[in-house]
Amino acid sequence: MDALKKKRGLPPPATALADPRQWSEKSQGSVAASFRTHYTDQAYRCHACRKEALFSAAEQKFVYEVKKTHIDVRRVLCEACWRERRAVQGKIAACEAQWAASKPELALDAAFLSTWRALLLEHHHYGARLNRATSNMLHKLLDRLVEAN
Numbered sequence: 001m002d003a004l005k006k007k008r009g010l011p012p013p014a015t016a017l018a019d020p021r022q023w024s025e026k027s028q029g030s031v032a033a034s035f036r037t038h039y040t041d042q043a044y045r046c047h048a049c050r051k052e053a054l055f056s057a058a059e060q061k062f063v064y065e066v067k068k069t070h071i072d073v074r075r076v077l078c079e080a081c082w083r084e085r086r087a088v089q090g091k092i093a094a095c096e097a098q099w100a101a102s103k104p105e106l107a108l109d110a111a112f113l114s115t116w117r118a119l120l121l122e123h124h125h126y127g128a129r130l131n132r133a134t135s136n137m138l139h140k141l142l143d144r145l146v147e148a149n
């Protein structure tokens with residue numbers, strides 16, 4: 001990563017002062033609390049789209065000291081993918097609510113079932129654990145519909 005940066009002539013990574021006293025209680029109990037004095041820009045590759053992204057020193061300060069996220073938590077998605085993951089999560093929640101409200105009708109609705117299933121797979125692509133129970137149920141329902149037609 002450093003070699004890459006030099007080649008492109010990027011400025012050196014920015015830093016921000018770290019104040020571990022502002023961390024969550026759990027983070028304060030971590031080893032890092034005894035030596036972390038600064039945050040440094042962290043380049044990483046998005047797990048979903050493989051693009052290079054930056055977790056800036058200023059963002060780290062905000063995330064660990066204001067939002068109290070655990071100090072060991074790293075970013076794995078770029079911002080665009082993170083937003084997409086949240087959007088997909090919202091759509092899945094909407095499917096679940098619809099399902100809870102009108103199961104008998106929706107169990108016969110192939111479009112609904114396949115959309116829901118695609119959302120589960122998309123969510124998984126963004127790093128969420130695959131909801132196998134629901135995915136299997138949708139698969140079975142869809143199979144049954146195909147057989148019935």
Ligand SMILES: [Zn+2]
Pocket residue numbers: 046047048049050051077078079080081082
């Ligand atoms: Zn991405």
